[in-house]
Amino acid sequence: MSKIVIVGAGYAGVMAAAHLDRAGIPFTVVNNHDYHYFTTLLHEAAGGRGPAENYQVPIKEVLRKDTSELVIDEITGVDREKKVVKGKAGEYAYDYLIYSLGWISEYFGIKGLKENSMSITNLDSAVQIRQHIENEFKAYTQDHDPRHLRIALGGAGLTGIELMGELVDYIPTLCASLGISYNDVDMQCIEAMPTILPMVAEHLRPYVFETLTKKGARLRTGTKIMEVTPGVVHLDGGEKVEAGTIVWTGGVRANPLLADSGFTVDRRGKAKVNSFLQSTDDDHIFIAGDSAWAEDENGKPYPPTAQVAEQMGACVAHNLAALLAGKPMKNFKASLKGTLCSLGAEVGVGDAFGIPIKGATAGLMKEGSKIKYLWELGGVRLAGDRGKNVMQL
C-alpha cells in the first residue's frame, strides 16, 4: 500500500486530510500543533473578541477513522531523492506527499522590521499580541508613558484592516476596565501604497475609512516604513512613531523550505505545480494552499486565500485517490466566491460573487462563512459543536 504523508494541517492540508479520511485511504498528517486553527479569524483572537479555543478545532475531531494518523512535529526539510520528509522529532517516508505548510511573513528587506515587530502568523502569536497590548495598557497606569498607548500596524491590506476593526471595538472596553481615557490612545495603520484594501472595490474604501476613523483609528496611506528599531517605527521623511505595540501585517511568502528543498519557486517562494497540483519537479508531490504556484486558465496566479487553499486541499485528495485507483485526475479550477473583510464584530465590506457589499450584510456574511467552513470540514457535527464557539452564540 502506498504511504501518503500530508505536511501542514491548515486550510489546504486539513481539507485534504478530511477527504482522505472520509474515503478511508490511510495517511499520516504531520503538523506542528494537535489542532487546526482558523487563520482567517486570527485578527479576532489578537483583537480580544474571543478566547483562543474559539479559533481552533482538535485535528482528531476532523480525522475520525483508524486509517488516519496524526504526528506532531516541526518539519524542517524534504529529501526528494530519498522520499523522506524531515522533522525535528523524526523522519517520515512517503510514496506520495501533500505539501501544505502555508506561509510566513514577508518583510520586504525593511531593516529591523522582523526583529522589532510582532506578526499574526498563528494562534499563539495572535494571543501574544492581545496579551502584549493588555500589558502595555496596564504599564501605562503605572508610569503614564504615552508610548504604551500607541499601537502601530504596518500594512492596510486585509489582515491590517481586520485587526484594526477588532481593536477599535476592543480597546475602549480595555480602557474602561483600567480607568484609561480612550482619547489618549493612538492606533494607526501605516501603509506604503496610496490606498487601503486593494482587493476591495474602490468605491467601498471610503466606507472603511469612515467606519474605522469614526471609532478612533488613523489610516495613513502613502506612508513608507523605512526601518524599525525597538519601540520605534521610522517613516520616510524622518518621522518617528514611538509605539509600545508594533505589529507587521504587510505581506506573506511561502515557507523557504520549498526553495531550500530545490523546488522551482516564484518570487514569493511558492512552488510551481501543474494543473493537477503536482509539483512540476516531482509528480509524487502535490502542493496545495499558499505554498502552491498555480495559475488559472489565463495564466493568472491564484491569490493566497483560504477559499483557494480549501479547494486545492479537496482537489489534491481527489487526484491522489484517482491516481492510486488508476483513474484520470482532474484539473484544478478555483471557484472564487468573493472577499469579505470584517470591520469589527458587526459590519464589514467586500464582494459576494462579484457584487459589492458593505455594512451589516457583509458582517453577517462573514459570520456565516465561519459555519460554512466548519460544515465543509466535518458536517453537522463540527458546524453544530464548534460553530457555537466561533460565532460566540
Ligand SMILES: Cc1cc2nc3c(=O)[nH]c(=O)nc-3n(C[C@H](O)[C@H](O)[C@H](O)COP(=O)(O)OP(=O)(O)OC[C@H]3O[C@@H](n4cnc5c(N)ncnc54)[C@H](O)[C@@H]3O)c2cc1C
Ligand atoms: C488575519 C488573517 C486574515 C485572513 N483573512 C482571510 C479571509 O477573510 N479570507 C481568505 O480567503 N483568506 C484570508 N487570509 C489568508 C488565509 O488565511 C491563507 O490564505 C490560508 O491560511 C492559507 O492556507 P494554507 O493551508 O496554505 O496555510 P495555513 O492555513 O497557514 O496552514 C499551514 C499549516 O502548516 C502548519 N505549519 C507551518 N509550518 C510548519 C512546520 N514547519 N512544521 C509543521 N507544521 C507547520 C501550520 O501550523 C498550519 O497548521 C487571512 C490571513 C490572515 C493572517
